[in-house]
Amino acid sequence: MCLSHAYGTPPSPAEAANVLHRAIDIGYTMLDSAALYGFGNNETLLGNALKDRRQEYVLTSKCGMFKNAQGVREIDGRPETLRRTCEDSLRRLQTEVIDLYYLHRWDKRLPLEDQIGTLGDLVSEGKVRTIGLSEVSAATIRRAHAVHPLTAIQTEYSLWTRNAEVAVLDTCRELGIAFVAFSPIARGFLSDAPPDPAALPPKDIRLGMPRFQGNHWPHNLSLLPPVRDLAREQGCTVAQLALAWVLARGEHVVPIPGTTRVDHLEENAAASGVRLSPGTIARLDAIINPATVSGARYNDATLPEIDTEEIPA
Numbered sequence: 030m031c032l033s034h035a036y037g038t039p040p041s042p043a044e045a046a047n048v049l050h051r052a053i054d055i056g057y058t059m060l061d062s063a064a065l066y067g068f069g070n071n072e073t074l075l076g077n078a079l080k081d082r083r084q085e086y087v088l089t090s091k092c093g094m095f096k097n098a099q100g101v102r103e104i105d106g107r108p109e110t111l112r113r114t115c116e117d118s119l120r121r122l123q124t125e126v127i128d129l130y131y132l133h134r135w136d137k138r139l140p141l142e143d144q145i146g147t148l149g150d151l152v153s154e155g156k157v158r159t160i161g162l163s164e165v166s167a168a169t170i171r172r173a174h175a176v177h178p179l180t181a182i183q184t185e186y187s188l189w190t191r192n193a194e195v196a197v198l199d200t201c202r203e204l205g206i207a208f209v210a211f212s213p214i215a216r217g218f219l220s221d222a223p224p225d226p227a228a229l230p231p232k233d234i235r236l237g238m239p240r241f242q243g244n245h246w247p248h249n250l251s252l253l254p255p256v257r258d259l260a261r262e263q264g265c266t267v268a269q270l271a272l273a274w275v276l277a278r279g280e281h282v283v284p285i286p287g288t289t290r291v292d293h294l295e296e297n298a299a300a301s302g303v304r305l306s307p308g309t310i311a312r313l314d315a316i317i318n319p320a321t322v323s324g325a326r327y328n329d330a331t332l333p334e335i336d337t338e339e340i341p342a
C-alpha cells in the first residue's frame with residue numbers, strides 16, 4: 030500500500046520495484062495489493078515489476094473499494110462491479126490468476142451472501158484461487174464461510190489494535206482460516222523512529238486517525254520508552270518486537286508489515302528470528318493495550334465502513 034499511497038510521499042516506480050525485488054530475494058512469500066491502492070497504480074506497479082517472478086510469491090489483492098468517477102473513495106459490492114474490478118486487477122497485475130482475492134469492505138447495503146457468491150464464482154472460473162474478507166466481525170465470517178470457504182481474514186492487528194481478540198482470532202482458528210494482521214507496526218508508531226504527525230504531508234492518512242492527533246499522540250508517544258528498553262533487552266528493534274508479538278499469537282496469524290525502504294524490509298524480515306517468552310509478552314501487553322492507548326483507530330466517518338467488534342477508546 031505505502032509504495033503507492035497512504036503514508037508520506039510514495040517512492041518512484043523504480044525505487045518501489047527495487048523494494049519489491051529485494052522482498053522476494055530475502056524470502057518474503059506474500060505481497061498484498063488492492064484495486065484501491067494508488068487507485069490501481071499499486072497493481073500496475075506489481076505487474077510491471079514482478080511479471081517475470083509471478084511463481085515466486087503468493088499474490089493477494091482486493092476488490093469492493095475503489096475511486097469513483099468523481100475521484101472519491103467508494104464501497105461498491107455489486108456483482109458487476111466486483112467482476113469488473115477483478116478483470117481490471119488481472120490486467121494491471123499482468124497475471125491470469127490472483128492467489129487470494131479479498132472483499133476489501135463488504136457493502137452493507139447489499140446481501141453479504143451475493144458478494145461472497147460472486148467471489149466464489151470467480152474461483153470457479155479460475156480467475157482467483159481463494160477468497161477472503163477484510164475488517165469483519167466473527168458473525169460475518171461465519172455467514173460468509175457458509176456460502177464459500179474463506180482462506181484468510183485481513184484485519185488491523187497489533188499491540189495497539191486488539192479488536193480481533195474479542196472473537197475473530199478464535200473464530201479463524203476454529204474454522205481453519207488464516208488471520209492476516211495488517212498494520213502490525215501500528216503504521217510506524219511501534220518503531221524506533223515513529224512518525225512526526227506535524228511533519229506529514231496533507232494526504233497522509235494518519236492525519237485522519239485520532240491516535241495520531243491532538244492530545245492522543247503525545248500520550249501514545251509517552252508509552253514508547255519502556256517498549257524501547259524491552260526491545261534492547263531482547264536484542265532487537267521496536268518494530269521487530271512488535272512483529273514478534275504478532276507472530277507469537279498463533280500459527281494461523283500472519284503479519285504483513287508495509288515499507289518503502291529496503292533497510293526496514295530487511296529489519297522486519299529478521300523479526301521472524303525473534304522469540305518472545307510468555308513473561309516478555311506479558312510485560313509488553315501491560316505497556317501497550319486498549320486501556321493504555323489513547324484515541325480510536327479510525328475516525329467517525331470511517332468506523333461505519335467496518336463491522337469488527339470495536340473496543341471503546
Ligand SMILES: NC(=O)c1ccc[n+]([C@@H]2O[C@H](COP(=O)([O-])OP(=O)(O)OC[C@H]3O[C@@H](n4cnc5c(N)ncnc54)[C@H](OP(=O)(O)O)[C@@H]3O)[C@@H](O)[C@H]2O)c1
Pocket residue numbers: 030031036061062133163164183184210211212213214215216217218220221222268269285286287288289290293294296297
Ligand atoms: N485491508 C485493509 O483495510 C488494509 C488497511 C491498511 C493496510 N493494509 C495492508 O497491510 C499492509 C501493511 O499495512 P501498513 O503499511 O499500515 O503496516 P505497518 O507496517 O504497520 O506500517 C507501515 C509504516 O510503518 C513504517 N515502518 C515499517 N517498518 C518499519 C521499521 N522497521 N522501522 C520504522 N518504521 C517502519 C513504514 O515507513 P517506511 O516506509 O519508512 O518503512 C510505514 O510508514 C499494507 O501494505 C496493505 O497491503 C490493509
